[in-house]
Structures are given as C-alpha cells and as structure tokens.
Amino acid sequence: MISGLMAAVAALLCTALLAAVVRAAVLRAGARGRGARAARTPHLGGIAVAVGTLGAVGAGPVLGLAALGDGVGPLIGAAGAVALLGLAADLWPLGARVRIGVQTAAATVVVALASGLSPGPGALAVLWIVLVTNAFSLLDASDGAMGTVAAVTALGLAVCAIADRLPGLALLLSVLAASLTGFLVHNWHPARIVLGHGGSLFTGFLLASATVLVHTEAGPARAGASLFALTAVVLADAVLVLVSRRRAGRPLSEGGADHIAHRLRRSGLTVQGTAVVLGIATAAGTVTALLVHDGSLAPPAVLPLVLGTAVAVVALLRVPVYGDEALRTEQAPEAAAREGAPA
Template sequence: MISGLTAAVAALFCTASLAGFLRFALRRHRTARSLAHVPRHGGIAVAVGTLAAVGAGPALGLVGFGEGVGPVISAGGAVALLGLAGDLRPLGARVRIGVQTAAATVVVAVASGLSPGPGALAVLWIVLVTNAFSLLDASDGAMGTVAAVTALGLAVCAISDNLPGLALLLSVLAASLTGFLLHNWHPARIALGHCGSLFTGFVLACAAVLVHTEADPARATASLFAFTAVVLADAVLVLVSRRRAGRAATEGAADHIAHRLRRSGLTVQGTAVVLGLAAFAGTLTALLVHDGRVAPPAVLPLALGAGVAVVALLRIPVYGDEATGPRTESAREAAAEGAPA
C-alpha cells in the first residue's frame, strides 16, 4: 500500500511537472496562425508519468507488476506512440484501428485467459472503448475527469479481485490524470491529444476486461457497460447526429455531449463536473454489480437514463447557422469545430 501511494504521488507530480514543461516548450514553437490553439501534446506527460511511476517499482525491487499488468503496460505504450504519431501527422483509419486491434489482441491473448470467442469480443470492445474515450476529449477537463473517476472505480474492483498490480496501474493512472487536470482545467493550457486519450482509453478498457474475466457473462456485460456509459453515450450521440445531418462519421465537429451541454447554458467547468458526476454514478453501479451486491438488471435505469439523455441532446442544434443558444468556447473548442475526429 505504501509503495502504491508513493507511486501515485510520484505520478501526479511527474505528470504535472512534465505537462508544465511541455507547455513552455511548445509555446516557443507556436506560430501566429496557431496562437489561438491549445497545444495537443499533453498526453505525453500522462503516458510518461504513468509508465515511469509504475515501472519504477519493479526496477527498484520495491513492487512487482503482478499478473497481467506487463502486457497492458507494453501494449499501452505502443498505443501511446500511435497516438503521438497521429498528433504529429494524421494517420489513416486502417493504421489506427490495426495497431489498436493488434495491441488489444496481445493483452487478451496473454493476460485474460479467455477462449477465442469471448476473446474476440473483448478485443472489439477494447478498440471501441479506446476510441470512445478519445472522442470525449473535446472540452476542457471533461475526458480527464471521467477517466480519473473510472480508473479509481476499476482500481477498487482490482483490489477486490486480488489483482494488486493492476490496482497499482489504475491508481497511478488516476493520479497522472489528476496532475494533468491542473493544466487542462478551464481555461486549458494544454490538451491530451491522441497520445493521451488513446493511451488512457486503452489502459482503462484492458483493465476493465481483466477484472471481469472470472465473472459470469451477464454480470460482466452489465458492469462493463456501467463503467463506460458516459463515453459510449457520447459516441452514440455523435454517430447518430452526424448520420442524421448527412455528415461523415469521421468529420470533426462540435457535436459532442460537452458541446451540447454548453449550448444548454452550462459553463465549461460545469460541463466537466456534470460528466464527472455521471461517470461516478456509472462507476458506483458497476462496482455494486461487480461485487454481487445488486443483480445485473440494476444497470437498466442507467441505460434508460443514457438513452433519454442522448435523445434530449440530439434536439440541441449544433451544426452551421441553426446552432443557437449560450456558448462561450475556449480556443481549443473553437479549433475543434473543423478538426478531424
């Protein structure tokens, strides 16, 4: 426990310091054309801070990785590099999905012990959730808040399942995200970018699979949905909205949950808090289902609430001249209007 607390504190300070350094370094290379844009390479700080803090334990002989953690760390590092490459130069969808699928396959094959059928479903789910978390990174503090809450909930599950190494990784990730939020809270001075959002989503998705490998299918499905209800609702909202508007699914626009909440009158900070509270409700439900305190149907109210929220948010106009209502965007959100998804 002491080693885990030390690693978490180290990750928080390492990430916060590195994010500050990146802000300073990137500011010097910003051109006049990009002065209004928030740097999107902050994910480097989250990935490095997390991996360095977790890897320091085994390197110093203080604590071991534990079962299943090594593959998650290695594959997560590969996904972080993929995201960094995408931040530096846009990558094709086939390359992104191919690398993510390969990384997820390694984790499932080596660490989960699932049979081929459930394993294939787990791989698809990991890729889906990884990209759903990446999509949520569209408003100051939103994705970091939701991910930190989810990581802490999964850490509790890992502890109850006697997976200390995985609990350590998740706790360190939550601490890294907290350190990053010091720079990403509104007004954001730096953003996660693909490197940080894909790395975070991938680690959380893999951890969620590993803590549910021993659960029966109904309980595992219900718990997995509850853990990721917010990011899945955002992904569904975006895909349905763009299809109804005749837009390509990969065409970037300010049409996420965060943007619609902003148009309804919430502040940037209020939007992050609302999404964090929604993630907490889903995480608490997932914990109760995972521990057997409630039956899997207990997630039905959560699913109904997510569905009602999506339908209600679809009624808020967000495209072109039809978009009206209160709106006070940060520079990063304004830039996201035309950014590729």
Template structure:
C-alpha cells in the first residue's frame, strides 16, 4: 500500500510539473492549432508520467508489474504516440481506427478470450477509446470522469488479485488529477489526442484484461456502469448530429457538457456534474463486481441513457437558438476548436 501511495503521489506531482513545462514550451515555440490559444499537447505529461512511474517500480526493485501489464503499457504507449502524431498532423479516421484496433488485438490476444469474445472486446476497446477522446471537449470534464473510472477499475483489479493492474490504474488516476490542476477552468492546457486516446485505451484495455475471467452478464453490467458517462455522451452526439444532418465526424459544441451549460450550469459545474454521475455509476459497478447487486438490477438503470439523451436533445446547440439561449456558454478557446473534426482530435 505504501508503494502504491508513493507511486500515485509521484505520478500526480510529475504530471503537474510536466504539464507546466509542456505548456511553457508550446507557448514559446508554437501556438495551439487552428487559432486556439491553449496548447493541446498536455497528454504528453499524462502519458509520460503514467508510463514512467509504472515502469519505475520494477526498475527500482520496489514493485512488480505483474502478468499482462507490460504488453498493456506497450500498447497504450503506441496509442499515445498515434495521438501525438494526430496532434501534430491530423490523421484520417480510418488510420486511427486501424491502429487502435491493432493495439487492442494485441492486448486481447493475451487475455485468453475466445475468438468471438475477443472480437467483441476489440470493438469495445476501440469504441470506448474514442468515446473518451470525444469527451475531451470542455475544461476538466474528461479528466474528472476518467480519474473516477480509473479508481473504480483499480479497485476491481485489486479485488481480482491483479495488483499490477491496480497499481497502474491508480497511477493513471493520480496523473489525471495532477493534470486537472492545469485543465480545470479556465484551462491552461488541454489533453489533446495524445492524452485522450492514451487514457481511453488504457482504461478500456485494462477493463477487458481485469474482467477476462468473469461471467459475461456481470462483466457487461459492470462495464456499462463504469463507462456510463462516455457512452451516453457518444450516443447523444451521434444522434444529435444525425438528426441535424451534420457529418458524424465533424466536431461541435453538442456534447453533454455544452448542453448542461445551456441549462444554466457553469463550465466548472458541468465538469462536477459529469464527475459525480461517473462516481455514482462507478460505485454501482463496484457493487455489481462485489456481488451485492445482481447484473439484472442494472437493466432499469440502462433506461437512464436513452431518457437522458432524449431530454438533452431538447437543449439547442446549433444555430441562432443556441447562441440566444447560451450567450456565455463558449469560451474563445472553444469557439476556435468547435469546428475541428474528429480526425483532427477535438470532439
């Protein structure tokens, strides 16, 4: 436990320092992309701190990664590099999806799943990875949700006798917390594709690995609750853009955080609400994991997602109606990034 606490503390401090350094370098040598004055390479700090602290334990002889953690770190590092390339020079959606699927396949192949379950796991990992990337659209929102999810998965990993995965996820949660010191509104730096894809992939792939030996119905119910916010946000965006006749891969201010602000919440308040909902979902997921809540009991809660989507669709986010209703909802930085498409990284 002491080693875990020390690792988490180191990750938090290291991320905060690296994020400040990256921001200083970006402001000195290059501006944020497409007119945004806030740098988008903060994910470098999260990825480096998480990978560095996780690998430091075995190198220093104070902690072991455990079986399956090293390949997971390698795959997550590859996805982080993919995201970094996308931050510097936007990649096509197909290129990203193929690369993410390859990394997910490598992780799933070592998890011991059957071919059918493995194929579904790969699709789920890719979907959740990009769902977290899409959530990186409002100051503090993605970091808060991901940190809570990482802590929940860490508890699951430790309960399943996977201390290495538990340590890794705890380190990730601490790194995201350190990053939030710079990403809380008004954000001084954003995660960008590097950090968002790295975080989403590491969470999704860890979830598959940790739950590989569990019954299917329990795993499904648990993972649904752990990813409740990102799944709802992605569904909301896809339905909203489809109804509005907008390209599905074209970014915009149509996520949950933007709609909450349309209802009168502040940017900070929207991030807090998303974090609290994620915490509630995580706690229920942990109850399912512990056997205190039956998987079938989650079915009524699943109805919350379509109901929430229907209600949030009523909040105007496109055109003059949205501007009249929420004149304060978008910062100058968001105005500059709202038109960036999915291939460019901003959801």
C-alpha cells in the first residue's frame, strides 16, 4: 500500500516535471506538430507520460519495494513498444497498416502471455485491444479531455484489479492515473503541451489491455457489460467520428473538428466544461462497471447506460461540424457577444 502510494506520487511529480522539460526542449528546437492545433502546442507530451509511468512502476522491483506479479511484465513491454510506435508517428508519417500491425502484434503478446485465454476468445481480445486503443487516441482532440477520461478509467480499473487480487496490475493502473494527473497540469486549457500519438496510443493500449486482463475470469455477459460501461465515452466518440465522416463522404482517416469534444463545445460548453462533462460521464460508466464486475449489479443494469449513450450519439450527430453551417454555429456566440458589448 505504502509502496504503491510512493510510486503514484513519484509518477505524478516526474510526469509534471518531465512534461515541462519536453515542452521547453521542443519549443527551443523549433519542432512543431502537424495541424492547426499542434502548430501552437508541442505534441510530444506522451514522452512524459510513458517515462513517468514505466519509470515509477519499474523502480518498484529494482528497489525491492513492490513485485509486479505474473503478466504485468509482458504488458509493460508491449505498451513500451506501442509508445515508441506513437512517438515515431509523431515525428514521421506512418501508414495505417504499420500502426495497426504493431498494435496487433503488441496486443497478441499481451493476450498470449498474460491473459490465459483460449485462441477463440483471445482473438476477440486482440481485436478489442486494437479497437479501444485507437478509440482512446481519437479522443485526444481537446484540452484535458483525453487525460481526464483516461485517468478516471485507470482508477476504476485499478479498483477492479485490487478486487481480483492483481496487485501488480493495480499498481500499474494507479501509477498511470497519477501520471495522467501530473500531465493534466500542463494539458488543462489552455494546454501548453498535448499527448500526441505517443501518449494517446500508449495510454489507450494500457487501458484496453487492462480491461481484458481484469475480465478473463468473468462470464461473457458480465464481462461484456462491464467492458462497455468502462469504455462508453471513447466508443461513443469513435462512433460519432466514423458515422459523421461516412455520411459526409469524407475519408475516415482525415482529421477534423468532428469529435465529441468539438460537438459539446459547439453546443455551448467551454473547453474546461467539456473535459469535466466527459470526466463525469466516464465516472458514471466506471462506477456501473465496478458494480457489475463485483456482482452487485446484474449485467442488464448496463442497459440504461447503453440507451443513454445511443441517445447522446444521435443528438450529437445533429450538431453541425462541417461546412458553412458549422462555421455559422461557431461564430454565433462571438457575434452575440459583440452585439451585447458596450460601445
């Protein structure tokens, strides 16, 4: 308990400090990211989160303070490989096949060496890990959104791991949540640095893999209900992006201001308010998942969450995000402010 708390505090402080160092180094070198948002904010913050998380967790066994247990080693190694993949994608353009291929290989390592699943469920677990990893990566489109959602999810999964007597995995998830909290010091609006692919893919992969590892002993219905509740927000964002781009005839790989955070902001929320709302929604899903996981609620208890998520997706699809209508929607609050301002 004490060693875990020490590791979490160390991760928080290390990540907060390292994020500031990385930001200063990137700005000093004149390296900027691609796209309008990255042009004003360094996009290599994932280095701080990955180093802070893996360094704090790895220090436990080295110093004799905490043992990671079976299965955590392969997860750490695979997550490190995904972090390097993301860092490479931040620095050079990588094709979708390369990114998906590396993620699939890393997920296969985790499932084969850490989960104990048979080939059939194992293949589904690999697909799930790749899907959720990229869904989390997509969410990194607004200041504080990804970090808030991921930190809440990590804490919920840590509680599940503790209940399942997986102390090594619980330690890893707790440290990840602390690292993300330290990063939010710099990523809260107005963000001074963002996660980039290195941080979002690393975080998403750890969380996606952890959802599989804490549900290997659960029945299909209970596992499916809990998995959905834990990832409802990121899955809703992925569905919004895919459906809206398909309806608009836009390439699925093309970036755009069409994520759940953008739609909430165009509905009247501030950037900070958007992160808070997404965090609250994630907390509601996480609590539901915890109750289902420990048997306090039956799997059908997730149905209201499923219905609420579906209603939210349908409602948010009506928010204009492309073309002139979206531009008018975005400019309307500014025009109203000018009309109400004193001469």
